[in-house]
Amino acid sequence: MSTTQHLQDFVTQVRRDILRQVHQVNSGHPGGSLGCAEYFSVLYQDVMEYSKNFDMDGKNEDLFFLSNGHISPVFYSVLSRSGFFPVEELKTFRKIDSRLQGHPTTHEGLPGIRIASGSLGQGMSVAIGAALTKKLNKDSHLIYSLHGDGELQEGQNWEAILYAGSKGVDNLIATIDYNKKQIDGATDDVLPLGNLKKKFEAFDWKVIELKAGNDIAAIKGALEEAKGLTGKKQPVVILMETEMGNGVDFMMGTHAWHGKAPNDEQLEKALSQNPETLGDY
Amino acid sequence: MKIYKNTGNIDTRSGFGAGLAELGKSNPDVVALCADLTGSLKMDEFKDNHPERFFQIGIAEANMIGIAAGMTIGGKIPFTGTFANFSTGRVYDQIRQSVAYSGKNVKICASHAGLTLGEDGATHQILEDLGLMKMLPGMTVINTCDYNQTKAATLAIAEYEGPVYLRFGRPKVANFTPEDQKFEIGKAVHLTEGNDVTIIATGHLVWEALEAAKILDEKGISAEVINIHTIKPLDETAILKSIRKTKCVVTAEEHNFLGGLGESVARTLTLNHPAPQEFVATNDTFGESGEPLMLLDKYGLNAKAITEKAEAVILRKE
Structure with missing residues (x-):
């Protein structure tokens, strides 16, 4: 178990990594990445059981699938700082000949990535598939997945949500990054998602509402609760309410930083709010 | 034959x-x-x-x-x-x-x-x-x-x-290939030897190509029929070897000529050994309801169509 101090330091460093990655190539998605820094940190530093010697099949390990692949900066930062590949490699984010593509991929052989994502709405199905194989292999480890809330507008999700609920895929813990924002604005303005809790429950899922989705202890609590609900013939979803751009004051409370990189001055300001903890790459 | x-x-x-x-x-x-x-x-x-x-x-x-x-x-x-x-x-x-x-x-x-x-x-x-x-x-x-x-x-x-x-x-x-065949991905299957025209077919049209070869044989035309079951990767070696001999080709497939086997063969020829080619394929169209054999006839995807294209492509040889 990681200490709270370690996790806080880890999150702060991940935020720096996110900001510096997108700044150095003037592209990428800082908003959603920052909003999920705590989730990824808790998951990889505290909750999941996995081997750092990456193996695609991941037998006897917990596996994670990122469906909203555009928040790759947070994924790359946490994977590298969890030992999957050298932290130095974050320098290559979105550059030519890099394993750190704009959206995560298996194609370049980056350890820690098990599926390409970016075209939205596909990760839930993939996570279900991996969960079914775990059952066939009599492997009691769990599948974790993360999805954007706006991403739920993609119809494939609902095919997958129906399947997992109807067929009782109960070794799956999906989390929705419920920041209520997407590129064009608030999800309520673009295409309202309605009552997500009721929707998932209507599809026979167990629903955990996590109101403090940027609070380390609360995330830990929700994931532990979710683990306790697995193996009971129902899939589990955590509706994790996050703040897009969390940890950088001028990026919070707006969708403006969904897919925009900070300039030099903005970077400086953002980094000053998140002093170096574990060492910059 | x-x-x-x-x-x-x-x-x-x-x-x-x-x-x-x-x-x-x-x-x-x-x-x-x-x-x-x-x-x-x-x-x-x-x-x-x-x-x-x-x-x-x-x-x-x-x-x-x-x-x-x-x-x-x-x-x-x-x-x-x-x-x-x-x-x-x-x-x-x-x-x-x-x-x-x-x-x-x-x-x-x-x-x-x-x-x-x-x-x-x-x-x-x-x-x-x-x-x-x-x-x-x-x-x-x-x-x-x-x-x-x-x-x-x-x-x-x-x-x-x-x-x-x-x-x-x-x-x-028709079921005509050996029951105990070894299927090699990417390997063409030579069905008949011939000198006048190569017929490269895939799927249901392979049998039609064999029927066409019989009709052509009666007309004194010897057709080399190749079954391309693997469209990608394409067995370019087998295709080129045959066409170097016959100097012309008909491709046959139950598919649009755009994007199908015929185009892959045409690319192979253009890069390596240009030769006249005719396409038995649908002509950038949707299908329609009907009995399968009648549809194949209407859209020109049968032995008759292959025979006609074979005779036409032979005339284009230099």
């Missing part, structure tokens, strides 16, 4: 079903997924014998492709089954990102391809699937010609690591 015997009309999809049933016994890693077309795809035997390895996904093809991609993680070999239209066009992006780009060992098995699906009409008669699939980097594309070959191909693709599109069909057609 060598004459092939039809041992009895049977559908290619039954060859898939038989192959899958055999894999069920021989390979514990094989799993099967179906989108509410178990009977049409002849997956019942696998389903009945291995219910724990059969996944009824419902009418949700996008989810099926994604689940199949996920199931490879942990060592399973998923075979998905639905109609060709719903196996490709409907789920192109899922195949592109979750299967092809992700390099997953998924076998996309597609029945009811082409016009010979018949009465259901154009909504179901995909004539673009070979093109869609062959354009995906890393995708192996196979279109088998009869029951025996489809069964052999089904067994062979389980042994091959990587994404595969296996296309077959609905109608009962």
Whole structure:
């Protein structure tokens, strides 16, 4: 178990990594990445059981699938700082000949990535598939997945949500990054998602509402609760309410930083709010 | 010329079903997924014998492709089954990102391809699937010609690591390839030796090509018939060797001429050995309802059409 101090330091460093990655190539998605820094940190530093010697099949390990692949900066930062590949490699984010593509991929052989994502709405199905194989292999480890809330507008999700609920895929813990924002604005303005809790429950899922989705202890609590609900013939979803751009004051409370990189001055300001903890790459 | 015997009309999809049933016994890693077309795809035997390895996904093809991609993680070999239209066009992006780009060992098995699906009409008669699939980097594309070959191909693709599109069909057609054949992915099968024209055919039109060769033989024209069951990777060596000898070619497929086998052959010729080519394929059109044989005749996809194109292409030789 990681200490709270370690996790806080880890999150702060991940935020720096996110900001510096997108700044150095003037592209990428800082908003959603920052909003999920705590989730990824808790998951990889505290909750999941996995081997750092990456193996695609991941037998006897917990596996994670990122469906909203555009928040790759947070994924790359946490994977590298969890030992999957050298932290130095974050320098290559979105550059030519890099394993750190704009959206995560298996194609370049980056350890820690098990599926390409970016075209939205596909990760839930993939996570279900991996969960079914775990059952066939009599492997009691769990599948974790993360999805954007706006991403739920993609119809494939609902095919997958129906399947997992109807067929009782109960070794799956999906989390929705419920920041209520997407590129064009608030999800309520673009295409309202309605009552997500009721929707998932209507599809026979167990629903955990996590109101403090940027609070380390609360995330830990929700994931532990979710683990306790697995193996009971129902899939589990955590509706994790996050703040897009969390940890950088001028990026919070707006969708403006969904897919925009900070300039030099903005970077400086953002980094000053998140002093170096574990060492910059 | 060598004459092939039809041992009895049977559908290619039954060859898939038989192959899958055999894999069920021989390979514990094989799993099967179906989108509410178990009977049409002849997956019942696998389903009945291995219910724990059969996944009824419902009418949700996008989810099926994604689940199949996920199931490879942990060592399973998923075979998905639905109609060709719903196996490709409907789920192109899922195949592109979750299967092809992700390099997953998924076998996309597609029945009811082409016009010979018949009465259901154009909504179901995909004539673009070979093109869609062959354009995906890393995708192996196979279109088998009869029951025996489809069964052999089904067994062979389980042994091959990587994404595969296996296309077959609905109608009962001639079964003429050997029951005990070894299916080699990417290897052309020479069916007849000839000097005047090469006929390169795939899928249901291979038998039609053999029938055409008989008609041509009676007219004193010797046709070399090559069965290209693997459209990608294409056996360019075999194709070029034959065309260097005959100096002209007819390609035949139950598919649009855009994006199909014919275009792959044309590229091979243009780069290596330019020669006259005629296309037996649909002409950038949708299909329509009707009896399969009548449709093949109306759209020029049978022995008669191949014969005419062979005679025409011979006249174009220098």
